[in-house]
Amino acid sequence: MSNMEVKFCDISFKNPLVTGSGTFGFGREYENFYDLSKLGGISTKGLTLNPKSGNKGARLYETPSGLLNSIGLENPGVDRFIREELPYMKKLGTNIIANVGGATMEDYEKAIELVSKEDVDIIELNISCPNVKSGGMMFGLDEVSTGKIVKKIRSITRKPLVVKLSPNAENIVRCAQACEAEGADGVSLVNTFKGMAIDIKSRKKVFENTYAGLSGPAIKPIALRMVHEVSKNVNIPIIGMGGIMNYKDAIEFIMAGATLVSIGTANFINPSMGEIIVNDLKAFMEKENIKSFEEIRGII
Amino acid sequence: MSNMEVKFCDISFKNPLVTGSGTFGFGREYENFYDLSKLGGISTKGLTLNPKSGNKGARLYETPSGLLNSIGLENPGVDRFIREELPYMKKLGTNIIANVGGATMEDYEKAIELVSKEDVDIIELNISCPNVKSGGMMFGLDEVSTGKIVKKIRSITRKPLVVKLSPNAENIVRCAQACEAEGADGVSLVNTFKGMAIDIKSRKKVFENTYAGLSGPAIKPIALRMVHEVSKNVNIPIIGMGGIMNYKDAIEFIMAGATLVSIGTANFINPSMGEIIVNDLKAFMEKENIKSFEEIRGII
Amino acid sequence: MGKIISNKEISPNVYLMKVGGNYKGDMGQFYMIRCDNFPLLSRPISIHNIEKDCISFLYEVKGQGTEILKNLKEDDKIILQGPYGNGFEKREGKIALIGGGMGIAPLFYTAKNLDNVDIYLGFSERSFLEKEYEGVCENLHIKIGGYITDMVDFDKYDYIYTCGPEKMMEKITEMGKDKVYVSVEKHMACGIGACLGCNCDTKNGNKKVCKDGPVFLGEDVYYE
Amino acid sequence: MGKIISNKEISPNVYLMKVGGNYKGDMGQFYMIRCDNFPLLSRPISIHNIEKDCISFLYEVKGQGTEILKNLKEDDKIILQGPYGNGFEKREGKIALIGGGMGIAPLFYTAKNLDNVDIYLGFSERSFLEKEYEGVCENLHIKIGGYITDMVDFDKYDYIYTCGPEKMMEKITEMGKDKVYVSVEKHMACGIGACLGCNCDTKNGNKKVCKDGPVFLGEDVYYE
């Protein structure tokens, strides 16, 4: 009998599939499509200390097999998350990963302090959002600043701490190593790639911020390579993501070394994608006679 | 009247479209499809001092809107290029860009010395091929090693020198700046992104080298962003490339700051693509009443 | 998964597509439509009509997604997700429906579901489906070229429902004030309120076109 | 740009597609086939037959590309680039054509262009097109399951042309030695010798399957 359960940061996940931050809200929008307790976990929309109204102008642009987004971390802020969303999420019967972003170190600290008091399973420290000007990503671009923020945050929370890494980092392996060195319990990768689009008719850039974040199947080969590289160079577990559209992609990430896998853009293609992939993963395990994902994790 | 001519490194190109190294051989394979004198230029298959037989095993893998390749710089070597290919190319009536790669600094130097004596218009120093183990890319990953090799090569050639940059570099802007500082006449970007693929049935990596290079429309939004970033930070001209599939993409790269644009993977989709895009660019200029590409270059 | 019943070009580049099945939906709602893996995102298309055993969509071919739609033939498969969004409400009183360009698409089903409506349709070059629209309203007014707003006596109506180019809807809002409800268009990824990509800036803060809209009180919307 | 004349499933997952037009090609050559922007690469498919006003392809549905082919209907458009490659040569003498699985595809047109051939076809589960192949050869031998090589008396033939799984072709080369010509399959991007992606390692060095092949002297090929 196949058992889909995996341990990640000492927490039990009923299966390795989680939904990616910013693509699943707080779950509400998907509850009518399937029973969300089927998921291994849900990563919340990126939270900041104070509410954020997000970016103006175009927020989406489709590219070949990819999606550029410039949402700009629109979110209700940590307080309202705790009051209005978390109680709902707790009833869903799946693990909650609170994704926290920020513009300044102080914001990060305060937000993490507040979230740490709550009943969330994991904190995902987002230092990789390319869509807010003075925001997250600058902390995640090199191992020195990554190490610094992880050290600080580690000192203020006892929650399992996962750091979400940027594919735009100078060297994602060294960033992951810095996370490990400073006591992070895991890393998640990748966030979106910094990309851009130009409207040649109007001769203007599509996004007010000029650059936006690229996600979807287009980035999968690169994301998979990054997960593989990181997994060979750190001992903390990985949440792998970037263009996963079906169970086959998910298995590739697991074989490359990911313990959990996350779907982002795929949720937009079909709101039931989470359930579909969980079912397909189960079927795959059975067909291939895999008893536990440990058997295939990191075998490449 | 629209004039497609552009100056690049003081050399006149009849139009901004060149074909990308490694995707156009030495032109021969395309001569039956269209009159190659229609092209602004041709960048040769990456040349190394000695002949190379390339990589074993799978060399190609299709991804959503992308192509992973692991050719491994198969080429006849500089000598045979000079003897057997260059005389043919000289007759094509288009500019010749000799793309030169290498595994050691010495190889680079010798190869460049030989090529410099020949009648090629530009030397493209390839420090960004992800597909040879001890090869080119390690020179192009950070600005220090980039600066070093460019300095050395600059001292041994008077040919216009363009450095082909890697999107896998830690910071492509700083690499470009290092090229400029050391006297390169231009930069070309991007080479392929390091990616990977796994065959979940056989539970094996697809490529013997594990990683391969991703090209095609999937990478366009990222490549375009890199060209834009670089163009805002250096004063030497740029050959822009990465996923250009039609004249619209080409115009985006020009608006982002490229002087020349190069098509790679697009040649595989339709061997006449070079001619098609040149014609379409011409039509676009006329329709939009653009007299010279200078009017729109770098306007974003 | 639906099956195409028919897919006809009714005017240059404009298609009317019928998909078999028992689909639901209110006036002004839309479906997210796709065929296969490509293009990546589904396309939002308004409900043009719902009949007993089929739903229809009226669309213009713009880019890759609609190009693929246009090539669908009888019996081909199509994926419809929906109905999504908050459409036009059923209100008492005399209502004018004003459509410009492809904005006319949702007004057919809207008219069918309302009593006492007049329809104003503005086309840039040529009109189509006049007969059909005539069958679902009291008075049909058609204008080809120029401003459709020139034809409307705003005082005659209790409500104005409009869909079309933003400039047109902005103008109508100016003229019709708080009587006007507009159907807003934004690029969408999820269609269900999860991605926050279809943001519409309103007097009541950020609204999601796919979930809070596409129909909003005209005066609430900050036009771009 | 060609137009589909017909596209029929002749056995589970195996389709015979006819495209109208005056196409050229020699036996064992192939076309690079695509429909639209997706998937990115064209698919190499052998010439199955060429008639006065049409060309046909016999293909198995494997993945995304062939899935799209399979959905094509009469009058749909398709893009054919070719003919490419060095196919089977016209040689004097008695020739055996041995096909395994979809490797049978090019052998029909090959047989049509040769005199004095016997055909051996190996299928894993069920056979198809027996009648058609019977019409273009002296003797048709069919085997379902097991090894097709068991049926062939290699001494009887001056040449052996084969196309099918690599293991089969390797075995045939072992048995038939320098009489054997094999048609090699590799993933392709350009189809014209430019990308160096379809490399085949041979005793004479690197060869491009798309340009130097797909047909090689069996003994020259290093099987994987």
Ligand SMILES: Cc1cc2nc3c(=O)[nH]c(=O)nc-3n(C[C@H](O)[C@H](O)[C@H](O)COP(=O)(O)OP(=O)(O)OC[C@H]3O[C@@H](n4cnc5c(N)ncnc54)[C@H](O)[C@@H]3O)c2cc1C
């Ligand atoms: C709620 C809603 C209802 C709509 N109803 C209809 C309808 O009934 N009939 C009709 O013809 N059109 C309708 N549209 C517009 C239609 O969605 C676009 O024309 C279509 O998505 C264009 O897709 P494409 O692939 O042909 O064009 P592309 O330009 O290739 O599309 C690229 C991307 O931009 C998006 N996009 C492009 N134009 C628009 C647009 N105007 N609005 C939203 N997204 C766009 C696409 O969805 C896609 O993600 C509606 C839009 C919305 C938001």
Ligand SMILES: Cc1cc2nc3c(=O)[nH]c(=O)nc-3n(C[C@H](O)[C@H](O)[C@H](O)COP(=O)(O)OP(=O)(O)OC[C@H]3O[C@@H](n4cnc5c(N)ncnc54)[C@H](O)[C@@H]3O)c2cc1C
């Ligand atoms: C010279 C030549 C002639 C061929 N003739 C025929 C034929 O007549 N009938 C037929 O059914 N098949 C033929 N094939 C195999 C056919 O090209 C593949 O089955 C097809 O490309 C699979 O595409 P897909 O999108 O369905 O599969 P996918 O697995 O989705 O394809 C993904 C990628 O892998 C490549 N690929 C997958 N399998 C093969 C393969 N076996 N050979 C080469 N590339 C592959 C595809 O071209 C594509 O680039 C031929 C191959 C070659 C090289």
Ligand SMILES: Cc1cc2nc3c(=O)[nH]c(=O)nc-3n(C[C@H](O)[C@H](O)[C@H](O)COP(=O)(O)O)c2cc1C
């Ligand atoms: C619309 C959108 C919003 C996102 N918002 C966030 C966010 O708030 N915080 C975060 O860490 N990642 C965010 N991401 C990144 C995703 O969680 C994920 O890392 C990325 O999209 C790659 O995965 P995918 O290709 O499966 O989408 C967002 C992605 C998208 C497409």
Ligand SMILES: Cc1cc2nc3c(=O)[nH]c(=O)nc-3n(C[C@H](O)[C@H](O)[C@H](O)COP(=O)(O)O)c2cc1C
């Ligand atoms: C099959 C293949 C071979 C390539 N070989 C080389 C090479 O020898 N030297 C080089 O500088 N770039 C090489 N490239 C990179 C291309 O020149 C180009 O930089 C890259 O493919 C991005 O452009 P594209 O998306 O238009 O293909 C190769 C690319 C491909 C796909």
Ligand code: FES
């Ligand atoms: S389209 Fe995703 S929130 Fe509206």
Ligand code: FES
């Ligand atoms: S497919 Fe490109 S060389 Fe053969």
